[in-house]
Amino acid sequence: MKETMTGDELLQLKRVSALLERxxxxxxxxxxxxxxxxxxxxxSPFQACARDLSREIxxxxxxxxxxxxxxxxQIIRSTIAPVRRLPNELLSEVFAIAVYGHHTYERAFVxxxxxxxxxxxxATACDTxxxxxxxxxxxATRKNVRALLDMHVDLANGLLLxxxxxxxxxxxxxxxxxxxxxxxxxxxxxxxxxxGNEVAFxxxxxxxxxSLVHVDLRVFGQNVSRALAFLCRARALCSLSLHLExxxxxxxxxxxxTLPNLTELKLIKxxxxxxxxxxNEIIVSPVLKGCAAxxxxxxxxxHEEIGWQGExxxxxxxxxxxxxxxxxxxxxxxxxxxxxxxxxRETRDPFVPLRHIIKSSKPPICxxxxxxVNGSRRHFSVAEVTDNHPLIHTEHAPxxxxxxNEPIVPALTSLRLQHRRKVYHALVQLDVYLA
Numbered sequence: 001m002k003e004t005m006t007g008d009e010l011l012q013l014k015r016v017s018a019l020l021e022r023x024x025x026x027x028x029x030x031x032x033x034x035x036x037x038x039x040x041x042x043x044s045p046f047q048a049c050a051r052d053l054s055r056e057i058x059x060x061x062x063x064x065x066x067x068x069x070x071x072x073x074q075i076i077r078s079t080i081a082p083v084r085r086l087p088n089e090l091l092s093e094v095f096a097i098a099v100y101g102h103h104t105y106e107r108a109f110v111x112x113x114x115x116x117x118x119x120x121x122x123a124t125a126c127d128t129x130x131x132x133x134x135x136x137x138x139x140a141t142r143k144n145v146r147a148l149l150d151m152h153v154d155l156a157n158g159l160l161l162x163x164x165x166x167x168x169x170x171x172x173x174x175x176x177x178x179x180x181x182x183x184x185x186x187x188x189x190x191x192x193x194x195x196g197n198e199v200a201f202x203x204x205x206x207x208x209x210x211s212l213v214h215v216d217l218r219v220f221g222q223n224v225s226r227a228l229a230f231l232c233r234a235r236a237l238c239s240l241s242l243h244l245e246x247x248x249x250x251x252x253x254x255x256x257x258t259l260p261n262l263t264e265l266k267l268i269k270x271x272x273x274x275x276x277x278x279x280n281e282i283i284v285s286p287v288l289k290g291c292a293a294x295x296x297x298x299x300x301x302x303h304e305e306i307g308w309q310g311e312x313x314x315x316x317x318x319x320x321x322x323x324x325x326x327x328x329x330x331x332x333x334x335x336x337x338x339x340x341x342x343x344x345r346e347t348r349d350p351f352v353p354l355r356h357i358i359k360s361s362k363p364p365i366c367x368x369x370x371x372x373v374n375g376s377r378r379h380f381s382v383a384e385v386t387d388n389h390p391l392i393h394t395e396h397a398p399x400x401x402x403x404x405n406e407p408i409v410p411a412l413t414s415l416r417l418q419h420r421r422k423v424y425h426a427l428v429q430l431d432v433y434l435a
Contacts, residue, residue, distance in 0.1 A: 015056070016056060016060065016065055016068075016069070019049075019052055019053060019056060019069075020068060020069070020072055022049060023049050023053060023072040023073075023075075023076060024072070026045060026046055026049055026076065026079075027046070027075055027076055027079040028075065029075060031079065037079060037080070037084040037085070037120075038079070038080060039085065043080040046076050046079060046080045047080065049076055050073060050076045050077060050080075053069050053072060053073040053076070054073065056069055057069050057070065057073075084120070088120075088123070088124045088127065091120075091121070091124045092124055092127070092128045095111070095114055095121075095124065095125060095128065095131070096128070096130075096131075098110060098114065099111055099114075099131050104134050104162065104164050104193075105134065105136040105138065105164040105165060105166050106136070107131060107134050108131065108132055108134055108135070108136060108139075108152070109136065109139070111125050111128075111131035111132065112125075126155055129155065129156050129157040129158070129159050130159065131155075132151075132152050132155035132156045133152070133156050133159050133160065133161055133162055133190075134161075134162050134164055135148060135149065135152050135161055135162065135163050135164070136164055136165065136166065137163060137164070137165045137171040137174040137175060137178065138165050138166040138169040138171055140171075140174050141174075142173045142174060142177060145174050145177045145178050145181070146177075146181060146185070149161075149178070149181065149185050149188075153185070153188060156188075160188060160189065160190030160191075160211055161188050161189055161190060161191075162189075162190055162191035162192075162193070163175075163178065163189060163191065163192045163193065163194070164193045165193070165194065165195065170196060171194070171196060171200075172196040172197050172199060172200040173200070175194055175196065175200040175201070176199070176200045176201070176202065179200075179201065179202050179207045179230060180202055180205075180207070181207075183207070183208035186207040186208050186209055187208050187209070187210050187211050188211065189209060189211060189212055190211055190212060190213055190214070191212070191213065191214040191215070191216075192212065192214075192215050192216070192217075193215075193216040194216070194217055194218070194219075195217075195218035195219070195245075196218075196219065196220075197219070197220060197221045198219050198220070198221035198222075198223060198224045198226055198227045199221060201226060201227060201229065201230045202230055206229070206230060206232045206233050207230060207233065208233050209230075209231065209233055209234040209237075210233060210234070210235060210236060211236060212231075212234040212236060212237055213236055213237060213238045213239065214237070214238065214239040214240075215231065215234070215237060215239070215240050215241065216241040217240075217241065217242050217243065218243040218245055219242075219243075219244065219245065220244070220245040220246065224244055224254070225254045225255070227242075227254075228242070228254070228255070228256055228257060229257070231256075231257050231259065232257045234257070234259065235259070235260060235261065236261055237259045237261060237262055238261055238262060238263050238264065239262075239263070239264040239265075240256075240259070240262060240264070240265050240266070240291075241265075241266035241299075242265075242266065242267050242268070242287075243266075243268045243269075243270070244268070244269045244270060245270050246270045254286055254287060255286045255287070255290055256286070256287045256290030256291055257290070258290070259290070259291055259294070260293070260294060261294060262291045262294050262295060263294055263295065263296040263297060263317075264295075264296065264297040264298075264299075265287070265288075265291060265295055265297070265298050265299070266298075266299040266300075267284065267287060267298075267299070267300050267301075268299075268300075268301045268302075269301075269302055284300075284302075284330070285313065288313050288315070288334070289313060292313060292314060292315050292316075293316065293317065294317055295315055295317060295318055296317050296318060296319050296320070297318075297319065297320045297321075297322075298315075298318060298320070298321045298322070299321075299322040299323075300321070300322070300323050300324070300327040300330060301323075301324035301325055301327055302324075302325060302326055302327050303325045303326050312332075312333050312334055312335045313333060313334045313335070314334075314335045315334050315335065315336045316336075316337065316338065317338060318334070318336040318338060318339055319338055319339060319340050319341065320339070320340065320341040320342075320343070321336075321339065321341070321342055321343065322343040322345070323342075323343065323344055323345065323347070324345040324346055324347075325345075325346055325347065326347070326348075327347075328344050328347045328350040328353050328354070329353050330353070331353035331354060331356055331357040332352070332353040332356045332357075334357070335360055336357065336360070336361065337360060337361060337362045338361070338362070338363075339357060339361045339365065340361075340363065340365065340366050340367060341365070341366070341367040341368075341369075342354065342357070342365055342367070342368050342369070343368075343369040343371070344368075344369065344370055344371065345371040346371065350370075363411055364411040364412075365411065365412060366411045366412055366413045366414065367412075367413065367414040367415075368412060368414070368415050368416075369415075369416045369417075370415075370416070370417045
């Protein structure tokens with residue numbers, strides 16, 4: 001049998017109903033989504049209603065009534081929130097903090113979430129062209145790649161586009177379809193970041209990539225030699241990162257198209273170290289020769305000594321090399337008269353090839369970074385002295401860096417030594433190794 005409500009309960013129910021009706025007349029979820037929103041001088045009724053709702057919550061015990069009041073209170077507070085009165089330019093800056101705080105491939109997705117909140121946020125997000133320049137191919141299917149590009153082209157408002165993908169997501173087919181699109185789409189691409197099989201790249205028609213300036217490829221497959229063929233019309237390309245992952249096969253020499261503006265090359269090959277004696281002949285030498293005239297910065301990683309015959313490769317514009325593992329042997333096989341900066345990482349006995357490049361560099365080397373360098377033949381070691389400066393030395397050879405001996409690296413102005421988790425910026429006695 002249903003219990004009869006007391007007089008106080010009836011009064012409370014009427015008060016709550018009247019208060020909720022008053023709140024509903026001021027704002028609603030529909031108004032939150034589409035506006036309009038009150039100006040600062042017009043929000044007094046909203047503030048008063050919010051205070052009354054807050055006081056009423058403290059008086060009642062019924063959970064269903066508390067939930068209804070809380071929901072209406074949230075709607076009112078959101079309606080008069082200061083963010084509603086921000087100019088679109090400032091709101092866009094606030095959004096940028098949220099969007100750019102995520103990985104490149106997540107930014108458009110975050111912008112979509114912001115645009116779904118309300119009409120003002122949607123207009124602001126959609127009008128901020130930079131939010132839509134990154135295309136995450138992971139969000140596309142094989143059939144809607146063109147539709148995804150159409151959306152980004154429209155929202156980017158003339159800005160060039162960057163193509164990327166989420167880690168561990170296969171987008172080989174999406175990439176192939178993207179590069180098969182008409183030139184009105186491909187000329188909008190400024191950057192491509194891709195990891196997958198070499199079959200993702202077209203082999204019949206070369207796409208028009210005349211606006212492309214940066215490419216980051218991590219590829220594998222049965223014939224990775226064609227991984228670079230799609231760049232034949234990328235004449236503006238400035239930066240190329242090529243990571244050859246295991247398993248990979250080469251049916252011919254890996255050649256690089258003529259790229260007259262290429263200034264930075266990163267080349268990394270995974271696999272067993274003993275593969276490199278053969279691989280260097282078909283990868284390193286052809287690729288370097290293909291961009292020798294314009295290359296200014298080279299990042300190279302391999303495990304074995306460079307093994308090719310013939311004359312040294314001339315790299316007239318090369319200014320910086322960043323070499324890891326056995327890649328320091330490259331210094332004995334190139335002529336780089338403009339080289340100024342040498343970075344050696346996790347190397348063994350780098351001083352013989354370093355001596356070759358120092359003798360041929362004009363101007364001489366002025367910056368040298370040694371990161372976790374070890375030596376075997378010369379018992380290379382690091383000893384900390386009283387002023388916490390490192391000293392590179394051998395057990396039997398005295399230091400030759402003195403006033404009576406001309407320094408072998410006369411232009412050296414910066415040297416950084418990282419050893420055993422410590423980084424030193426100091427003068428180091430190197431001449432004993434380079435003499």
